[in-house]
Amino acid sequence: xxxxxxxxxxxxxxxxxxxxxxxxxxxxxxxxxxxxxxxxxxxxxxxxxxxxxxxxxxxxxxxxxxxxxxxxxxxxxxxxxxxxxxxxxxxxxxxxxxxxxxxxxxxxxxxxxxxxxxxxxxxxxxxxxxxxxxxxxxxxxxxxxxxxxxxxxxxxxxxxxxxxxxxxxxxxxxxxxxxxxxxxxxxxxxxxxxxxxxxxxxxxxxxxxxxxxxxxxxxxxxxxxxxxxxxxxxxxxxxxxxxxxxxxxxxxxxxxxxxxxxxxxxxxxxxxxxxxxxxxxxxxxxxxxxxxxxxxxxxxxxxxxxxxxxxxxxxxxxxxxxxxxxxxxxxxxxxxxxxxxxxxxxxxxxxxxxxxxxxxxx
Ligand code: ADP
Numbered sequence: 001x002x003x004x005x006x007x008x009x010x011x012x013x014x015x016x017x018x019x020x021x022x023x024x025x026x027x028x029x030x031x032x033x034x035x036x037x038x039x040x041x042x043x044x045x046x047x048x049x050x051x052x053x054x055x056x057x058x059x060x061x062x063x064x065x066x067x068x069x070x071x072x073x074x075x076x077x078x079x080x081x082x083x084x085x086x087x088x089x090x091x092x093x094x095x096x097x098x099x100x101x102x103x104x105x106x107x108x109x110x111x112x113x114x115x116x117x118x119x120x121x122x123x124x125x126x127x128x129x130x131x132x133x134x135x136x137x138x139x140x141x142x143x144x145x146x147x148x149x150x151x152x153x154x155x156x157x158x159x160x161x162x163x164x165x166x167x168x169x170x171x172x173x174x175x176x177x178x179x180x181x182x183x184x185x186x187x188x189x190x191x192x193x194x195x196x197x198x199x200x201x202x203x204x205x206x207x208x209x210x211x212x213x214x215x216x217x218x219x220x221x222x223x224x225x226x227x228x229x230x231x232x233x234x235x236x237x238x239x240x241x242x243x244x245x246x247x248x249x250x251x252x253x254x255x256x257x258x259x260x261x262x263x264x265x266x267x268x269x270x271x272x273x274x275x276x277x278x279x280x281x282x283x284x285x286x287x288x289x290x291x292x293x294x295x296x297x298x299x300x301x302x303x304x305x306x307x308x309x310x311x312x313x314x315x316x317x318x319x320x321x322x323x324x325x326x327x328x329x330x331x332x333x334x335x336x337x338x339x340x341x342x343x344x345x346x347x348x349x350x351x352x353x354x355x356x357x358x359x360x361x362x
Contacts, residue, residue: 005030006122007049011040011067012056012083021054024111029118036060037067044071050078052121054114056107057084057091065091069100077129079121083107144314151315155196155325162189192323199327202259206334211253213362218244218285218292225261225283232269238279246287250361256335257359261296263328264355268298270322271353290361299352308345 007030010021018033025031032047034040037059044050053071057064068080082104084092095101102121105113163186170182222242233240261283268281276299284295303311307318312333315326336343341359 006051006118007047008032008118009034009040009043009047009050009053009078011035011037011054011059011064013059014056017056021114025114025118037062040067041071044075044078050075051125052079052081052118054081054083054105054117057082057088063091065095065100069095069098072100077125079125081105081117081121083109147315151325156193159189159193159196162186195323196325196327199325199331202331203327203334206256206259206331206338211338211362212255213251214254216250216252216254216257218246218250218287221257221261222283222285225265228262229265229269232266236269236272236279238269238272238281240281240283242283242285244285246285248287248290248361250287250290250292252292252339252359252362256339260332260335260341260357261294263332264296267328268296268300268353270324271319272298272300273350274321287361292357292359292361294357294359295354296357297352297354302349302351302353303345303347304349308347311345312343 005028008025009032010018011034012018012021013035015035018035022031022033032043032050034043037055038061040053040055044053053068055064055068059067062070064082064084068082072080079102080100082092082095082101083106084104085107092101092104096103102124103117105117166182166186166189170179173179173182222244225242226240229240232238265281265283272279278299280299282295282297284293284297286293301319301321303318310316311318312329313326314330316330317324317326333343335341336357336359339359339362341357343358344356345353346356347353
C-alpha cells in the first residue's frame with residue numbers, strides 16, 4: 001500500500017458505482033470499497049488510516065446517514081461524506097447540523113465534485129490531527145504545571161516555614177549560644193531552598209536554550225570533576241575513581257553534559273550506605289567512533305525494582321535518605337534528549353546503582 005496516498009472508503013450497494021469509483025480514483029488515492037455497512041465497518045476496523053468515508057444514503061439495511069452517525073463514536077477520526085439525491089435534502093441538513101457528516105455530494109456524482117470533496121476533507125483531517133497533537137502537548141504542560149504548584153507549596157514553603165519558626169524562637173533568647181544553634185537550622189533551610197531554585201534554573205535552561213556545541217576533551221572533564229568533588233570525597237569517605245579512554249573527537253554541549261554528570265555524581269554521593277566502609281563511585285568515559293559511553297556506578301543503597309522506571313519523572317523520589325526534590329534525573333533525561341543521548345539503569349537494592357549513557361558526537 002502506498003503510504004503517501006490518502007486512504008478512502010466508499011460504501012454503496014450499487015456494484016457499478018463501486019467499480020466506477022475505484023476505476024476513476026485508484027491512481028491518486030488508496031480506495032477501499034464495501035457494498036453494505038457491515039462490510040464497511042469491518043474494513044474500518046482493519047484499516048486505521050482511512051481518512052475519508054463516502055457513503056450512499058439509500059442503502060438497503062441501514063440508511064447512510066444512520067451508519068455515518070453510528071460509526072462516529074467508534075471511529076471519530078475519518079471525515080464522513082454522504083452521497084445523496086436531491087429528494088433527501090432534509091436528511092442532509094439535519095445530519096450536517098448534528099455534526100454527523102462533514103458535507104454531502106449529490107448523486108449521481110461527478111468526478112470533479114468527488115475530487116474537490118476529497119481535497120477539502122483531507123485538509124480538515126490534517127488540521128484536526130495537528131490540533132489533537134497540540135492538545136496532547138498542552139495537556140502534558142498542564143500536568144507539569146500542576147506538579148509545580150504542588151511542589152512549590154511543599155518544597156519551597158517547608159524551608160521558609162522552618163526559617164520563620166527559627167526566627168520567632170530566636171527572638172525569645174538573649175544568649176548567643178541558642179541563637180547560634182537556631183542560625184544553623186536556618187542555614188539548613190535556606191540551603192535547601194537555594195538547591196531547589198538551582199534545579200529550577202536547570203529546568204528552564206533545558207526548556208529554552210539552544211545547543212552550544214564545542215569539542216570536548218574528557219580528560220579535562222575528569223579533572224574538573226575531581227576538583228569539584230574534593231570536599232564531598234573527604235566528608236563522605238567515598239573513593240571516586242575516574243577512567244578516560246578517548247580515541248576520537250567528540251563534540252557536544254558541554255554545559256548539558258556537565259549538568260548530566262553532576263546530577264548523576266551528586267546522587268551517587270547522596271545515596272551511599274551511610275555506615276559502609278568501602279564506599280566507592282566509579283566514572284568511566286569511553287569515546288570511540290564518535291560515540292561516548294559514560295558509566296557512573298556506585299555501591300550505595302540501590303533502587304527498588306518497582307521504582308527504577310519512575311526515577312526520571314518530575315519530582316519523583318524513591319528515597320528520603322538525602323535532601324532532594326526529585327528534579328535531578330528529570331533534568332538529566334531532558335538534557336539527554338537534547339543531545340540525542342540514551343540512558344540505561346541497572347540497580348539492586350542494598351548493592352548499588354549503575355547508569356550507562358550513550359551520547360553521539362554532534
Ligand atoms: P532527588 O532530588 O530525590 O535526588 P533525582 O531525580 O535526582 O531526585 O532522583 C530520583 C530518585 O532516584 C531519588 O529520590 C533516589 O531515590 C533515586 N536515585 C537516584 N540516583 C540514585 C543512586 N545513585 N542510588 C540510589 N538511588 C538513586
